Structure formats: structure tokens, C-alpha cells
Amino acid sequence: MVDETGERPRHVDVPVATGVTDTSVAVKAGQRSTFWLKKLQVGFALCVVLVVIVACALSDVLAPYDPIAISLGATLQPPSAEHWLGTDQLGRDILSRIMKGGQVSLLVAFTAVFLAGVIGGLVGVIAGYVGGVFDAVAMRLADVQFALPAVILALVLVGAVGSSLFNLVIVLSLANWARFARVLRSETLSLRERGFVELAKLSDASTTRIVLRHILPNVMSTFIVLATLDIGIIIILEATLSFLGLGVQPPYPSWGTMIADGRAFLEQAWWISIFPGVVLILTVLSGNILGDAARDRLSPTLSTKW
Numbered sequence: 001m002v003d004e005t006g007e008r009p010r011h012v013d014v015p016v017a018t019g020v021t022d023t024s025v026a027v028k029a030g031q032r033s034t035f036w037l038k039k040l041q042v043g044f045a046l047c048v049v050l051v052v053i054v055a056c057a058l059s060d061v062l063a064p065y066d067p068i069a070i071s072l073g074a075t076l077q078p079p080s081a082e083h084w085l086g087t088d089q090l091g092r093d094i095l096s097r098i099m100k101g102g103q104v105s106l107l108v109a110f111t112a113v114f115l116a117g118v119i120g121g122l123v124g125v126i127a128g129y130v131g132g133v134f135d136a137v138a139m140r141l142a143d144v145q146f147a148l149p150a151v152i153l154a155l156v157l158v159g160a161v162g163s164s165l166f167n168l169v170i171v172l173s174l175a176n177w178a179r180f181a182r183v184l185r186s187e188t189l190s191l192r193e194r195g196f197v198e199l200a201k202l203s204d205a206s207t208t209r210i211v212l213r214h215i216l217p218n219v220m221s222t223f224i225v226l227a228t229l230d231i232g233i234i235i236i237l238e239a240t241l242s243f244l245g246l247g248v249q250p251p252y253p254s255w256g257t258m259i260a261d262g263r264a265f266l267e268q269a270w271w272i273s274i275f276p277g278v279v280l281i282l283t284v285l286s287g288n289i290l291g292d293a294a295r296d297r298l299s300p301t302l303s304t305k306w
Contacts, residue, residue: 042293045286052283056102065093067100068251076269086271088261098276101253102283108165108248109234112172117227119173120180125215127181128188130207139185142178150175154237158246168247172234180226187219221298228291232284239280255280 055062064084071091079086085094127135145153157171191197192215200210235255241247242256250257255276262272 038293041289045289045293048282048286049290052102052279052286053106055099056106059096059099059103063093063096063099065096067092067096067253076265078269079271085275086269088258088272089265089269094258094271094275097253097258098255098279101248101255101258101276102279104165104248104252104254105235105238108169108172108238109231111169112176112234112238113227113230115169115173116176116230117180117223120177121184121219121223123177124181124184125188125211125219128185129192129211129215135185138181142181145175145178146182150233150237151240154241155244155246158241163241163246163249165248168238168241172237175237176230176234179230180223183222183226184219187222188215191215191218225291225295225298228294229288232287232291235280235284235287 059067069092071087074083074087074091075089077083077087077091083093083095085098087093088097123138127138148156153175154171157174158167161167161171197210197214200214205213238247239254239256239259242254243260244256245260247256248254258276259273259280262269262274262276265272
């Protein structure tokens, strides 16, 4: 074809916009932003947990005041250079009480999670591997425990045995063992059909040796994830019981007790309840973030590792 000027028009290649390149670039950019966002979340959570653990563990050294000392001349003072987080209705320093109360809360949480994990883990592994009557009885007990909310069960048990630090640890352990038992039983049911367990049986290895050498090492990653996530649950349960007056008893502080003490002074001294509540929220939230991170790193079924 020839145009009006008598010249043959030039052929121009027009690129076809498929959108594949732009889409892949956008996906990669989104993955990078998600990667760094998770890194920032985990870094923030790790810093919060480390600060809380160090401050609470060394509260006897780092606390600026005696957490149970009453000073009627310094009641309901707002945050200042002398008292960074203010004082309560009895003139006690809020920062010192938060540090001491965190020591109690973390001690109860770590001890209760350890006991619940050991009891529930052993029950779950043995029930999953041995089966039979033990499996049936253990799982029915777990069903009974799951039928009752943990808070209600803890209230009933504390009301029955009394409120003390030892009883609180035992009650919280009994209220959370079933989660470990159920999850680790499922893991064990899958592992006992694997080839390395069958080879151990053919070599006449005892049940104890198979459980200790082949089952337990392969469920440890799941155990760690459950324990990490359960710490936050135990801290909330302990704070709830203390808030209701069934946890740590005065004069020793607890985050739940401090929140309860400040209810009558929210309008004139909001810092009594707000600061312990903020610390409680940050600690539990950071623990959950670290638990999710541990699950992502240790789970063999997740394709995304960061």
C-alpha cells in the first residue's frame, strides 16, 4: 500500500502489554515488604520480651523503690521525674510494682507452661504410640477439660484448693495440659507409621527406647511452638485470677491485682491501671508474635521461611 505522498508506510512494532512483568515485579515487591514487616515485628517483640524479662528478673536490684512500702505522703502522684509511672492510693511506686508483679507473673507462667507441657506432652506421646485403653481414657479426660473454659476451670480449682502461689501454678498447669496432649498425640500417630519407627520395631527396640530416641526428638519443634504460645495464655489467666482476687494475694503485686486496684481511681489516677494493662498487653502480644515466628521457622510444611 502507498499513501497520498507516494511513500510506503513504515512498519512499526507495537508492544503488547501482557502485564506479566509488571505483575511479577509487584509480587516480588510485596513479598519484600512483607518480609521486612515480619522482621520488624519479630525484632520489636523480641526487644519487648527481653526488656520485660530482664526488668522483672532483676526487679530487686533495678526497682527504684520498695514495691510494697506504703508512703501516705506520696499518694496518687502523677508520673514525674521522681516517680516515672506515678504512685497508687497507698503511695507505692507503680514502676517498682510493675517490675515485681511481672516477676511473679512470669514465674507462674513459665513454671505452669513447663509442667503442663511435660504432663500433657508425655500423655499425648504415650497415648499416640501405645493406644488402647490408655489412649481412650486420656483423650476422654482431655475432652472433659476442653468442654470447660480455662478461666472457669481455673476459678473452680482455685476456689476448691485455695489461693496461693503454689496452688496457682498447679491449677494453671491442670487447665492447659490437654492442648499439649491432643496436639502431640496427633504428631505421634503420624510418626509411628514412618519407616524409621518400623525399622526400630524390627530391630527389637523397646517401646521406651523408640519413644525417647525416635518420637520425642521429632515432636520437639511442635512442643516449643505450643509452649511459646501458651506463655501468653497463662499470663492472661494469672492476671484474670488476680484481678478477681483469687491469684497472688496482697501485699505482693501482680499485674491483674494492680489493674483491679486502680478501677476506683480511673478518673483521677488513670496511671494505676493503665500502665500495668499496657505492659500486660505488650508482653502477651510480643509472646504471640514470637510464637508465630517460631511456628513459621520450625514447621516443615510451610514453604515461606523468613
